[in-house]
Amino acid sequence: MNIKTPLLAALGGIALLTCSSVMARAVHVRMISVSPHGRYHTIQAAINAAPEHSRKEVIIRIGPGTYKELVTVPSYDSHLDLIGAGARKTVITFNLGARDKNKAGHEIGTFHTPTVTILGRHITVSQLTIANTYGKGSQAVAVRTGDGPVIFHHCRFIGWQDTVYVHNPRARIYFGHCMIQGAIDFIFGKSRAVFNHCLIRCTGDGCVTAPATPLHQKYGLVFLHCRVAAGKGVPKGVVHLGRPWRKYGYTAFIDCYMGRQIAPAGWLNWGHTNYYKTARFFEFHSTGPGADVSARVKWSHQLTSKQAKAITVNAVLGPGHW
Numbered sequence: 001m002n003i004k005t006p007l008l009a010a011l012g013g014i015a016l017l018t019c020s021s022v023m024a025r026a027v028h029v030r031m032i033s034v035s036p037h038g039r040y041h042t043i044q045a046a047i048n049a050a051p052e053h054s055r056k057e058v059i060i061r062i063g064p065g066t067y068k069e070l071v072t073v074p075s076y077d078s079h080l081d082l083i084g085a086g087a088r089k090t091v092i093t094f095n096l097g098a099r100d101k102n103k104a105g106h107e108i109g110t111f112h113t114p115t116v117t118i119l120g121r122h123i124t125v126s127q128l129t130i131a132n133t134y135g136k137g138s139q140a141v142a143v144r145t146g147d148g149p150v151i152f153h154h155c156r157f158i159g160w161q162d163t164v165y166v167h168n169p170r171a172r173i174y175f176g177h178c179m180i181q182g183a184i185d186f187i188f189g190k191s192r193a194v195f196n197h198c199l200i201r202c203t204g205d206g207c208v209t210a211p212a213t214p215l216h217q218k219y220g221l222v223f224l225h226c227r228v229a230a231g232k233g234v235p236k237g238v239v240h241l242g243r244p245w246r247k248y249g250y251t252a253f254i255d256c257y258m259g260r261q262i263a264p265a266g267w268l269n270w271g272h273t274n275y276y277k278t279a280r281f282f283e284f285h286s287t288g289p290g291a292d293v294s295a296r297v298k299w300s301h302q303l304t305s306k307q308a309k310a311i312t313v314n315a316v317l318g319p320g321h322w
Helices: 006-011 043-049 305-310 313-317
Strands: 030-034 058-062 065-068 071-073 078-083 090-094 116-118 121-126 129-132 143-145 150-153 156-158 164-166 172-176 179-182 187-189 192-196 199-202 207-211 221-224 227-230 240-242 250-254 280-284
Touching: 030 043, 043 058, 043 071, 172 313, 187 192, 192 313, 207 250, 240 250, 240 280, 280 305
Parallel strands: 030 058, 058 078, 065 090, 071 116, 078 121, 090 129, 116 143, 121 150, 129 156, 143 164, 150 172, 156 179, 164 187, 172 192, 179 199, 187 207, 192 221, 199 227, 207 240, 221 250, 250 280
Antiparallel strands: none
16 A cells, blocks of 8 residues: 555654754753664663653664664653654564563563553654564564653554553553554553544554543543555455443544545444443544444444544643643
8 A cells, every 4th residue: 555645754754853962961951872883772772871860851862773672761761752763764673472481481461562661751752663573463562651641753653463552541642643553453551642643554354442441531542633544455344443442441533534444333342241331432524435434333422523622632631742
């Protein structure tokens, strides 16, 4: 599939940053560079060199290349910016699956598969790709977020099952002009997360989302002005927009384009549970061949114009520089 849009052009762009010099740690912005020929050869080494609990911005500029490593931003890191040389030029990749075994011979489980784990607060990631190349047959997370807030701009996330895991119910996560690719439950979790002007690429006949939103949480996974498109070879009408991983799962698609791969029913129950009775699944003003709501499941909801207008980035995530 070849979708020529300004979004994809932006994903291949390069973020240009300028700074007169590298300043002292606690006074001005600190710059750390990662490259095959620089002081730091791995992204993790650069993160480890960043000051803990920083109240000032720390920028890690990651040069072009493919970095095959597991990356963790610890919970004691804050105000950290990871900036690649372009979403198609800087790639972080690994290939752990939930069925892989640890040293004791036990399966490691979904929680321990992410290529990148972000546990810190006020973390921004831009202009790079995060991939889990395990493929079919197991949950295999590309990125997992923790406390947040975490912001992703012009990034690509590639996986098959469970690509993006927004884990923490207390967290606020923002994805702007990103591409997220997968087949089965590939955007899931408990957090409040907004996907704004993103490309959602379906590569198999599963569900796009699997929300586990707590009952007390007003919002869950919110898609604004996104394009939900099919990868090469995906048949018509085989992809569902979501299924409730937990009883009160929340997903909303507002002003989105939906390709022909979207099933007429739109939404799927979780196995033989009664979760459909309490799930919160919403749509408004979708366009495209998969947007016909006449055959949607009765337990999904069509928002009114007034209701949809109230669901903004700030309404979901709170005030901030998203």
